[in-house]
Amino acid sequence: MQQKVLILDFGSQVTQLIARRVRELNIYCEIHPYNSEKYNFADYKAVILSGSPHSVRGENAPKIDLSEVKGKKPLLGICYGAQYLAHFFGGEVGASNTREYGRANLSYINHDNPLFDEIGAGSQVWMSHSDTILNLPDNYECIASTPDVKNAAYHVKGEDTFAIQFHPEVYHSSDGSKLLENFLVKIAGVAQEWTPNNFVETTVQEIKDKVGNDKVVLGLSGGVDSTVAAVLLNKAIGENLYCIFVNNGLLRKNEFEAVLKQYEGMGLNVKGVDATDRFMKELEGLSDPELKRKAIGKAFIDVFDAESHLIEDVKWLAQGTIYPDVIESVSADGGPSATIKSHHNVGGLPDFMKLKIVEPLRMIFKDEVRRAGKSMGIDPELLGRHPFPGPGLAIRILGDITAEKVAMLQEVDAIFINGLKEHGLYDSVWQAGAILLPVQSVGVMGDERTYEKAVALRAVESTDGMTADWVDLPYKFLQEISNKIINNVKGVNRVVYDISSKPPATIEWE
Numbered sequence: 001m002q003q004k005v006l007i008l009d010f011g012s013q014v015t016q017l018i019a020r021r022v023r024e025l026n027i028y029c030e031i032h033p034y035n036s037e038k039y040n041f042a043d044y045k046a047v048i049l050s051g052s053p054h055s056v057r058g059e060n061a062p063k064i065d066l067s068e069v070k071g072k073k074p075l076l077g078i079c080y081g082a083q084y085l086a087h088f089f090g091g092e093v094g095a096s097n098t099r100e101y102g103r104a105n106l107s108y109i110n111h112d113n114p115l116f117d118e119i120g121a122g123s124q125v126w127m128s129h130s131d132t133i134l135n136l137p138d139n140y141e142c143i144a145s146t147p148d149v150k151n152a153a154y155h156v157k158g159e160d161t162f163a164i165q166f167h168p169e170v171y172h173s174s175d176g177s178k179l180l181e182n183f184l185v186k187i188a189g190v191a192q193e194w195t196p197n198n199f200v201e202t203t204v205q206e207i208k209d210k211v212g213n214d215k216v217v218l219g220l221s222g223g224v225d226s227t228v229a230a231v232l233l234n235k236a237i238g239e240n241l242y243c244i245f246v247n248n249g250l251l252r253k254n255e256f257e258a259v260l261k262q263y264e265g266m267g268l269n270v271k272g273v274d275a276t277d278r279f280m281k282e283l284e285g286l287s288d289p290e291l292k293r294k295a296i297g298k299a300f301i302d303v304f305d306a307e308s309h310l311i312e313d314v315k316w317l318a319q320g321t322i323y324p325d326v327i328e329s330v331s332a333d334g335g336p337s338a339t340i341k342s343h344h345n346v347g348g349l350p351d352f353m354k355l356k357i358v359e360p361l362r363m364i365f366k367d368e369v370r371r372a373g374k375s376m377g378i379d380p381e382l383l384g385r386h387p388f389p390g391p392g393l394a395i396r397i398l399g400d401i402t403a404e405k406v407a408m409l410q411e412v413d414a415i416f417i418n419g420l421k422e423h424g425l426y427d428s429v430w431q432a433g434a435i436l437l438p439v440q441s442v443g444v445m446g447d448e449r450t451y452e453k454a455v456a457l458r459a460v461e462s463t464d465g466m467t468a469d470w471v472d473l474p475y476k477f478l479q480e481i482s483n484k485i486i487n488n489v490k491g492v493n494r495v496v497y498d499i500s501s502k503p504p505a506t507i508e509w510e
Contacts, residue, residue: 003191005029005184006044010052010062010080013503016327016466017169018048018078020365021180026192030363031327034064046074046188049081051167055131056080056087057095063088074160074188082163083131086154090137096130103127103172106152110143113155115162117182124174125152125166133165160187196375199368200232203360207236211316211358217308218318219300220245220270222259223388225320225361228373230268232360233318235376241318242311243268246303248296249276250392250401252417253410262382275303283394283401289510292401296391308355317355321362322369324465367463386417386431387465395510399438404491409436411489412455419481420459429471432459435498435509443493454494455485460507468502 005022009015009031022029032039034049041047047069054061062080069075070085077085087093106123109116125146133151136142144153144164153164162183168176184190216233220226220243233241243263247256256272263270282295308314361369366387373383389395393413397405412434420426435456443450457478462468482495498505 003028003045003193004043005046005048005188005190006039006041007031007048007050008034008064008081009050010034010084011054012051012080014167014169015050016324018050018180019323020463020466021169021177022048022184023194023365023368024177025181025184026194027184027190028194034062041068041073044073045190046076046184049075049077049084051079051081051128054080056083056093057131070161071156071159074183075162076183077161077163078169079128079165079167082154082165083133085156085161085163086133086136086140086151089140091133091140092135093131094134096132104146104148104152104166106144107147108145110141113143114186115153115155115179115182116144117186119175119178119182124172125164125168125176126170126172127166162187196368196371199364199372200235200375203232204236207233207358207360211237211240213237213240214315215240215242215311215313216316216318216358217242217244217304217311217314217355219243219304219320220259220263220268221320221388221390222251222255222262222385223320224366224373224383224385225322225369225387227320227378227382228369228376229318229320229360231266231373231376231378233358234268239269241269242314243270244304244307245270245272246300247272247274247276248279248299248392249403250279250296250394250406252388252393253414271307273303273307275299278303280401280403285400287400289395292394292510293391296394300390304355315356316358318358318360321359323361323363323365326362327466365463366465384427386426386429386433388433389508395508396433397436398509405436408453408489408491409434409455412436412485412492415484415488416457416481419477419484423474423477425473425477428461429459430462430468431465431507432457432471434458441494450493452493453491454496455492456496456498456509457481458498458507458509460502462502462507465507466502468507470499470501473497 005027007018007029015031019029019031052062083093104125104127106121106125109121132149136151136154139157140154141157142151143155146152149165152166155162167173168179218230220230230243245259260272279299282299283292286292286295370383393406393409394401397409416434420429420432437454437456439454440451441454459471459473460468461471478497485492485495
């Protein structure tokens with residue numbers, strides 16, 4: 001039986017990072033909103049309480065019954081979680097004189113406490129809270145402090161209950177991963193058995209048990225997620241898997257033909273469907289990004305409904321949904337971790353489509369998808385492909401969609417992506433693309449004044465898409481690509497480079 005860790009989300013924007021750090025320890029974990037009914041404490045070996053934008057002193061403070069956990073299972077409170085375990089169990093939490101945000105250093109550590117094993121005084125941590133713990137309840141002991149925060153960490157005597165007011169999950173906490181390892185491995189005794197091979201073996205068996213001898217239809221995109229999902233399903237059910245690759249007219253230049261060719265020799269049963277006209281008709285006149293996503297999702301489902309009826313007795317629709325899609329589409333109590341955007345492959349199917357859903361990658365992150373693919377022998381070049389949004393270029397064309405705009409952006413995108421490959425920069429970038437902006441600018445070409453489109457180039461580095469930094473591409477490269485775009489793509493006379501990180505910006509502009 002796989003040992004699991006439960007992370008309860010109270011609305012923090014960085015709860016996902018806790019899961020990433022836990023998974024890096026080869027430990028399986030799940031995030032659930034604190035008020036969800038989809039978890040049972042009995043199923044987990046340890047529990048972590050996340051941060052929150054709320055104050056424990058507020059009238060609307062998120063509350064949860066911890067009677068099944070506190071003192072009975074290893075429990076770690078982080079930031080809001082730490083203040084919760086103090087405030088609602090007899091301690092005192094008050095407003096801090098100044099908002100404690102940013103880097104700090106631990107000036108005192110109780111080295112006898114296992115939570116801080118092999119972590120030295122002076123260790124850098126990241127604070128992000130406006131409240132602070134003034135007094136601990138009886139039988140709570142302080143085990144770490146910073147110059148400004150006395151109760152930076154504490155332990156409940158006689159229990160495997162610990163809490164910290166800083167965020168170990170963020171990069172700025174230098175020993176954050178070590179602290180989580182101390183809690184989960186040394187204190188909670190969770191086995192570090194979450195590996196790619198383990199995932200593949202377990203998932204293939206789960207698919208067999210779930211699907212049996214039923215037929216499954218899968219939408220391939222040419223991307224990493226759907227490809228790994230296809231290979232997993234193929235290992236489980238073989239010829240009962242029917243793959244369909246839909247051309248929505250919003251793919252990269254020549255991608256439809258290239259992707260179909262790419263799957264030759266992989267042993268997958270793949271059918272290509274060109275539905276460009278249908279998608280473009282659904283998008284006609286739409287400018288709002290959410291409406292565009294929904295229109296694409298509807299057309300996608302309509303096409304699959306039609307195609308699935310051509311397969312006798314098909315019962316399941318497989319999707320390459322991954323964990324960030326799920327997390328970004330679920331919120332805790334409507335807080336700031338509330339839905340950032342809708343995902344076309346999250347949320348199930350309309351009633352009229354009588355297919356059940358199977359999502360073999362639903363609980364893993366992008367880098368874990370790649371590791372699983374590598375363990376199954378998938379071509380490294382395919383696994384190294386940048387992520388590409390399901391709605392395609394529709395959300396990289398700001399405003400309404402026309403065939404002319406799509407063709408223009410396809411040319412710009414091709415110059416940028418091919419340039420990254422030619423200059424050996426592609427593999428150092430996690431995701432890249434071009435955005436067609438809904439503005440025109442004045443320019444001069446030859447002796448003539450122009451008034452044409454502007455495009456933005458975007459390149460980020462990341463491990464899972466939850467956070468991302470813009471890539472510092474060489475100026476000479478950007479200069480060369482800018483010149484190529486302006487000289488070769490009719491209708492574009494200005495190129496800019498996006499230097500925004502996530503957060504606060506998202507990777508895509510829509």
